[in-house]
Amino acid sequence: xxxxxxxxxxxxxxxxxxxxxxxxxxxxxxxxxxxxxxxxxxxxxxxxxxxxxxxxxxxxxxxxxxx
Numbered sequence: 001x002x003x004x005x006x007x008x009x010x011x012x013x014x015x016x017x018x019x020x021x022x023x024x025x026x027x028x029x030x031x032x033x034x035x036x037x038x039x040x041x042x043x044x045x046x047x048x049x050x051x052x053x054x055x056x057x058x059x060x061x062x063x064x065x066x067x
Contacts, residue, residue: 008051012044019043 023036 003048008048011051012047015047016040016044 017040020036020040023039024032027035029035
C-alpha cells in the first residue's frame with residue numbers, strides 16, 4: 001500500500017475534517033479543540049491501519065485466481 005497515494009490522502013483528509021467538525025461543534029467542554037483534534041487524528045490513524053490490513057489481505061488472496 002502506498003501511503004503517499006492521492007486517493008488515501010484524500011480519504012484521510014475528508015475523514016479528519018468530518019470527525020473533527022462532529023466533535024468540535026457538538027462539544028461544550030472548555031477543551032473541545034484538544035478533544036476534537038485528538039479524536040480526529042486517532043480516527044485517521046485507525047483508518048490507515050485498517051486500509052493497510054485490507055490491502056495486505058487482498059495481496060494474499062488466492063481464491064480469486066481460478067483461471
